[in-house]
Amino acid sequence: MEQTLLKPFKIIENAHIDQPKGFTAGGVHAGLRRSKLDFGWINSKVPATAAGVYTQNTFQAAPLQITQEALKQSDQLQTIIVNSANANSYTGEQGYQDAVQMQQLAAKKTGVDPSLVAVASTGVIGEMLPMNLIKEAIARIDENKDADAFEHAILTTDTKTKHIAVEVEIDGKPITIAGAAKGSGMIHPNMATMLSFITTDAKVEAESLQHGLKQSTNQTFNRITVDGDCSTNDMVLILANGMQNNETLHQKHPEWNRFMEAWQFVSRELAKMIAKDGEGATKLVEVTVEGTETEEQAAQMAKAVIASSLVKTAIYGEDANWGRIVSALGASGVPFNKNSLSIAIGSERIIEDGQLLSFHEPNCVEELVKDTVQLFIGLKDGSEKATAWGCDLTYDYVKINASYRT
Amino acid sequence: MEQTLLKPFKIIENAHIDQPKGFTAGGVHAGLRRSKLDFGWINSKVPATAAGVYTQNTFQAAPLQITQEALKQSDQLQTIIVNSANANSYTGEQGYQDAVQMQQLAAKKTGVDPSLVAVASTGVIGEMLPMNLIKEAIARIDENKDADAFEHAILTTDTKTKHIAVEVEIDGKPITIAGAAKGSGMIHPNMATMLSFITTDAKVEAESLQHGLKQSTNQTFNRITVDGDCSTNDMVLILANGMQNNETLHQKHPEWNRFMEAWQFVSRELAKMIAKDGEGATKLVEVTVEGTETEEQAAQMAKAVIASSLVKTAIYGEDANWGRIVSALGASGVPFNKNSLSIAIGSERIIEDGQLLSFHEPNCVEELVKDTVQLFIGLKDGSEKATAWGCDLTYDYVKINASYRT
Structure with a gap:
C-alpha cells in the first residue's frame, strides 16, 4: 500500500466486485449452511472477454472442468455462479452432471448461452451437492442484488469478506478494476489456491487477458501460503466486459503496463487479505x-x-x-x-x-x-x-x- | 512389529545403546539446561568402522562438519559426544573452533585420536556454546556410565527416550545391533533430520556400512515427518566395532541381507518412535x-x-x-x-x-x-x-x- 499515492491509479473506497460498469452481483441463503449466505453470482450486462487459471491439483473439481470447457469455446463469460459449503469435488460422473446442470439452469435464468456461465464451488470434498437446494437458489438469482451479499456467500472459514476496486485512466476512459476473493484454508502457492474473481469494464484482447492473468497470479496469489495444502477447487477468473469502450487493450498497447499495474495491485491486495485472514491467523x-x-x-x-x-x-x-x-x-x-x-x-x-x-x-x-x-x-x-x-x-x-x- | 516373530532376529527387551559388546554410554548435567541431562557420550572399547549421513540443509552446523572430516580420515570412530540445548549452528568460525575443541578435549579424555571422535549438537540455532560448561562436562565423561542417561541427555522437546536393540545370528555369532535417537521438532523426510546413533558389535566392511546406512536411512528416517522443517544439525551415525569377531560382512556376503533386515528394523522402530513423539503429537x-x-x-x-x-x-x-x-x-x-x-x-x-x-x-x-x-x-x-x-x-x-x- 505504501506506494499507492505515487501510482497512476486510485483506490475507490468501500467499493465492491460490481463497481466496474455493467456488472451486478448478489447472494442468497440456499440452505447448504445453517444460516450464512452460501450461493452467489456475478453478472455482466454484456458478454465479457474472460480468462481463468486453475488449481494444479490432479483432482480438479467438476465445476472447474466445466468452466474451463466453457471458456475454451469463446474466451467469453457473462455469468459466474458460486456455492460454498460443498466443493463438488471427487464426486464422479454425478458431480460433473450436477455442475453441468448448474451451468444450464443459471444460463436459462440469466438469459445467456450456457457456454457463457462459469461455475465455482468451495467446501467439503466428496459429498454430492444437494441439487434441490441449488436449483431453488439459482431460481432466486437477481432477488438480492447486493455485491456485499456475493462477497459473503463465497466464504468458508474466512472471517471477513475480501474486496477492492481501483480506477485507472486508459485511453482517456475511467477504467475500473475490482476484485473479490475467498481464502482461509488449503492456501498454498502452487497455482491459484483460492477463489478469486476480478471484473473490469475495460475492453481487452482475449490472449493478452490470459497472459496478464497468468503473470499477475504468479506474482500475487501464487505467493501466499497458509498451510501448504493445495486445494482441488481453486481458480481465478477475470471478466473484461469492455463497457468503457476504450480502444482494445493488448500486450503491446502503450497503456498496457499502466493497466497491468492497477490489475496487479488489485490481485496483490486480495492475496494479502487472504493471507492475513488465513485460518486462525493473527498476523x-x-x-x-x-x-x-x-x-x-x-x-x-x-x-x-x-x-x-x-x-x-x-x-x-x-x-x-x-x-x-x-x-x-x-x-x-x-x-x-x-x-x-x-x-x-x-x-x-x-x-x-x-x-x-x-x-x-x-x-x-x-x-x-x-x-x-x-x-x-x-x-x-x-x-x-x-x-x-x-x-x-x-x-x-x-x-x-x-x-x-x- | 507385526512380523517380527517370523524374522530371523530377536528383540532384546529393555536394551539400550550400550547393548552390543564393547560399547559404553553415559550422560551428565552440563548446565546448558536448567536441570535435565544435557551432555552424553558413547564409547567403543576399540576403534569401530563407522558411517554417517547428514542433513541436506545448506547450513550444516559446525559439529556435522568436523564429524564428516573425522570420518573421511579413516572410516572409523570410537567416541561420540553430544550436547543438547544448543545446536552450535550458524555460529561462524568461533562455532567451528568450539566444535574442534570439543573433539580434541573428548579425544584426550577418552585416550583416542581426535579423528576418532564425532561431535553432535542439538538445540537453539545461532547462539555460542558456553564452552566453560562443555569443558567441565567433557572432564566428567565416564562419571555416570549409564546408557539411559545418554538417551536422556540427547533429548530436546522429546517426551521420552528412544532406544531399541536386536540380536541376529551372523556367521554363527550373536551379533547385536542397538540404536538411540532424538527427534520431536524440525523433522522432515529430506535426509536424516534428527540425531540417531546405531551401534553394533559386528565386523563390517566400511563401504558396505556406508551403503547400508544410506539405504536404511532412506527407507526409515527419511520417511518420517513432523512439521516439514529440515534442521541444520541432524545426522545418523553407525559404529560397528567388530567385537564379535565375525567374518567381515559386506554387501555380497551371504548373510548381508539378514544383517540389513535386523538393522533396518532398528532404524524403522526408532523412526516410528520419533514420529509418534513428534511435538505435541497424540498419535x-x-x-x-x-x-x-x-x-x-x-x-x-x-x-x-x-x-x-x-x-x-x-x-x-x-x-x-x-x-x-x-x-x-x-x-x-x-x-x-x-x-x-x-x-x-x-x-x-x-x-x-x-x-x-x-x-x-x-x-x-x-x-x-x-x-x-x-x-x-x-x-x-x-x-x-x-x-x-x-x-x-x-x-x-x-x-x-x-x-x-x-
Whole structure:
C-alpha cells in the first residue's frame, strides 16, 4: 500500500466486485449452511472477454472442468455462479452432471448461452451437492442484488469478506478494476489456491487477458501460503466486459503496463487479505528476498520461509527466533552464497553479510507484535527479488481444522 | 512389529545403546539446561568402522562438519559426544573452533585420536556454546556410565527416550545391533533430520556400512515427518566395532541381507518412535502407498499425505475427512491413474477403484481413535510400495513452538 499515492491509479473506497460498469452481483441463503449466505453470482450486462487459471491439483473439481470447457469455446463469460459449503469435488460422473446442470439452469435464468456461465464451488470434498437446494437458489438469482451479499456467500472459514476496486485512466476512459476473493484454508502457492474473481469494464484482447492473468497470479496469489495444502477447487477468473469502450487493450498497447499495474495491485491486495485472514491467523507475514539470480529463486526462498511451521509459530509467539529463518532458507533448495546473507525483522537488522549482529531483542519484539510482520532477506547473487505473504500458525488453526467437517 | 516373530532376529527387551559388546554410554548435567541431562557420550572399547549421513540443509552446523572430516580420515570412530540445548549452528568460525575443541578435549579424555571422535549438537540455532560448561562436562565423561542417561541427555522437546536393540545370528555369532535417537521438532523426510546413533558389535566392511546406512536411512528416517522443517544439525551415525569377531560382512556376503533386515528394523522402530513423539503429537500415523511404478513415487505420495496439515488436524480431530487425503494425493506431484485409486482408513475401505464406497463412518472413527492410525492408498500403476510415518497436528505443537526459545 505504501506506494499507492505515487501510482497512476486510485483506490475507490468501500467499493465492491460490481463497481466496474455493467456488472451486478448478489447472494442468497440456499440452505447448504445453517444460516450464512452460501450461493452467489456475478453478472455482466454484456458478454465479457474472460480468462481463468486453475488449481494444479490432479483432482480438479467438476465445476472447474466445466468452466474451463466453457471458456475454451469463446474466451467469453457473462455469468459466474458460486456455492460454498460443498466443493463438488471427487464426486464422479454425478458431480460433473450436477455442475453441468448448474451451468444450464443459471444460463436459462440469466438469459445467456450456457457456454457463457462459469461455475465455482468451495467446501467439503466428496459429498454430492444437494441439487434441490441449488436449483431453488439459482431460481432466486437477481432477488438480492447486493455485491456485499456475493462477497459473503463465497466464504468458508474466512472471517471477513475480501474486496477492492481501483480506477485507472486508459485511453482517456475511467477504467475500473475490482476484485473479490475467498481464502482461509488449503492456501498454498502452487497455482491459484483460492477463489478469486476480478471484473473490469475495460475492453481487452482475449490472449493478452490470459497472459496478464497468468503473470499477475504468479506474482500475487501464487505467493501466499497458509498451510501448504493445495486445494482441488481453486481458480481465478477475470471478466473484461469492455463497457468503457476504450480502444482494445493488448500486450503491446502503450497503456498496457499502466493497466497491468492497477490489475496487479488489485490481485496483490486480495492475496494479502487472504493471507492475513488465513485460518486462525493473527498476523500478516510479508517476506521479501532480494539479490538472487532469478525472480523464481527469490520467490522459492520467500515461500520456504513463509511456509515453515517453525517460523510461523515463532511469529505467533512473538519470539525473534531468527535461527528458524536461517534453517528454512537453507532447506529451500535454492543455492546461495552464505557469506552475503542478510536478515532483518522489520527495521531491526539481525544478520549482515553472513555475520550475526548484536541486535537489540526488544526492538525485534516491537516488530513482531505488529499486525504485519515484515522479514527481509538480502543476498548478493543477482538483482532479482520477490515477496511472499503468509500468516502465523496458532491454536485456532488447529481448532478450526480438527473440527471443520463434523 | 507385526512380523517380527517370523524374522530371523530377536528383540532384546529393555536394551539400550550400550547393548552390543564393547560399547559404553553415559550422560551428565552440563548446565546448558536448567536441570535435565544435557551432555552424553558413547564409547567403543576399540576403534569401530563407522558411517554417517547428514542433513541436506545448506547450513550444516559446525559439529556435522568436523564429524564428516573425522570420518573421511579413516572410516572409523570410537567416541561420540553430544550436547543438547544448543545446536552450535550458524555460529561462524568461533562455532567451528568450539566444535574442534570439543573433539580434541573428548579425544584426550577418552585416550583416542581426535579423528576418532564425532561431535553432535542439538538445540537453539545461532547462539555460542558456553564452552566453560562443555569443558567441565567433557572432564566428567565416564562419571555416570549409564546408557539411559545418554538417551536422556540427547533429548530436546522429546517426551521420552528412544532406544531399541536386536540380536541376529551372523556367521554363527550373536551379533547385536542397538540404536538411540532424538527427534520431536524440525523433522522432515529430506535426509536424516534428527540425531540417531546405531551401534553394533559386528565386523563390517566400511563401504558396505556406508551403503547400508544410506539405504536404511532412506527407507526409515527419511520417511518420517513432523512439521516439514529440515534442521541444520541432524545426522545418523553407525559404529560397528567388530567385537564379535565375525567374518567381515559386506554387501555380497551371504548373510548381508539378514544383517540389513535386523538393522533396518532398528532404524524403522526408532523412526516410528520419533514420529509418534513428534511435538505435541497424540498419535502415530502410518501411511502406506502400494501399486506405483517406482518406490520413490510411493514414498512421495505417502509423504505428501503425512505432511498435510489438513490431514494431520483431521486425524487429531478424529474426523474421517478423507477428502483431504484425496487432495493431498492430487497435490503430491506424482501422476497416477485416478480410476484405480483405493483408500482405506485402517480396515475401513473408503474408496475402491476410484469409486466412493458407502462406508460406515463410526467404523472409521474407531480406526481414528487408535494410538496408531493406518492409512492405505492403493493404485494399479505398478508393483512398488512405500510407507511413511508422521503424527497428528495439535494445539500442543503450536504451544511448544510458540515458546520454545524464550
